[in-house]
């Protein structure tokens with residue numbers, strides 16, 4: 001029943017991908033991970049409500065004693081008020097602590113979960129979302145969801161409790177006044193459907209343009225050297241300006257709508273307050289109520305109206321969280337890869353392709369068409385082919401990053417064990433992709449990615465084998481810092497460290513995609529000799545270099 005009400009309230013325009021029920025279920029699951037913080041906030045909020053209502057009573061009591069309307073100790077009454085003020089301080093400080101310390105923890109946790117999910121998802125050949133957009137979602141949408149679950153929801157509970165408490169208190173003092181104070185609410189509830197559906201549209205547009213701006217910023221910073229050499233800095237800045245101007249436009253329209261809605265609502269509340277003031281002033285003048293009661297009236301009217309106003313202020317947060325949740329759900333839409341314990345074959349092992357065909361999701365061309373080939377255990381194969389012939393695609397198939405449309409790929413070892421290529425078999429491979437693939441950090445950090453428990457000696461050995469012993473003569477040796485993309489090293493140096501990293505991982509099947517392209521002939525020769533010295537490895541090179549082909553015992557020519 002209540003979900004039906006919410007569904008109506010949050011009815012989505014046609015362009016929304018998820019129904020309210022699906023989004024609420026997703027938020028409910030996310031809430032379970034943040035329960036502790038949400039409950040603490042709710043308890044604090046309710047304690048705040050109790051203190052607030054007790055303060056109204058204490059003040060009325062103190063004024064009535066001072067004006068002689070009732071008897072008792074004025075000092076005691078004021079002392080009680082002081083205790084309540086101290087309680088209010090304590091609640092406020094605890095709230096700030098929970099918000100900042102537990103808040104960042106909850107946000108970090110959700111970010112970790114989302115990133116882990118992204119890393120476990122299937123690779124679809126082409127990334128569906130720009131990396132800037134993904135980062136924007138992981139940062140801002142995660143924050144919106146966590147703040148909503150841990151702060152907005154508990155706040156709503158305490159604000160609603162304050163509203164109900166103050167309303168009941170006023171109702172038993174003066175029912176007419178209580179009703180006048182909330183007269184605007186039915187209008188508000190009626191208008192809220194229209195408000196929410198409009199705000200959702202604005203909100204989605206703002207978040208979309210914000211992601212677009214972040215993607216542009218990230219790409220420009222990442223490729224600033226290229227931009228400098230193309231001398232297109234001004235063009236990039238003007239493109240950014242155009243993206244930002246769209247964002248500003250959407251923000252302006254959302255703000256205009258929000259300001260007008262608030263104006264409408266606040267006028268209603270203000271009229272309610274004026275009527276309440278006039279009503280209680282007339283009754284005070286007629287001697288029907290005491291001065292203390294009038295003060296209590298006005299305080300209660302304020303305490304009813306301020307939560308009602310807060311609830312309206314929380315409305316954009318409710319709208320915003322739906323947009324944020326949708327954007328995170330989109331990231332989770334990409335199916336997860338097969339999960340489980342890695343399946344390790346005995347070394348050396350081979351890979352057999354039988355009549356394999358592959359077409360990318362978004363294409364119609366058979367990039368690999370009925371290919372059969374056996375990369376036998378301990379062999380060394382050179383994969384050749386013109387550019388675009390499907391060499392990298394074949395590597396992706398071997399690594400089970402993509403699945404064949406038809407045909408079989410299986411990994412087998414000398415004991416006769418065979419298994420269909422899958423993410424669980426990826427542990428039998430080591431892959432050196434094209435280009436510079438070092439991450440920021442030190443050379444040691446990069447090597448440890450392949451084997452976290454590698455010893456200093458093991459690292460030095462693979463560096464020698466990969467002809468990267470120049471590392472030892474650098475002033476900081478293994479602790480030399482590399483910036484993003486191996487900055488600070490030459491292409492050839494970075495390439496050799498990447499090969500060393502692959503050797504350190506030491507798996508049965510080694511895939512090298514143009515991994516020696518930046519090396520001089522002499523270094524390449526030494527490197528190949530070292531790599532091929534290992535007889536229990538199955539080696540696959542993608543290459544155009546005659547030297548490499550000369551060292552291989554088989555060739556596979558694609559695109560013929």
Ligand SMILES: Nc1ncnc2c1ncn2[C@@H]1O[C@H](COP(=O)(O)OP(=O)(O)OP(=O)(O)O)[C@@H](O)[C@H]1O
Pocket residue numbers: 124125126360361362363367385386387388389390391392393394
């Ligand atoms: N992610 C993708 N989505 C759709 N098509 C793709 C994708 N990656 C590659 N292709 C297409 O598949 C074909 C083979 O690409 P692939 O990268 O495997 O070629 P390649 O032989 O490695 O080329 P090169 O020698 O230039 O690196 C190309 O026509 C390319 O346009």
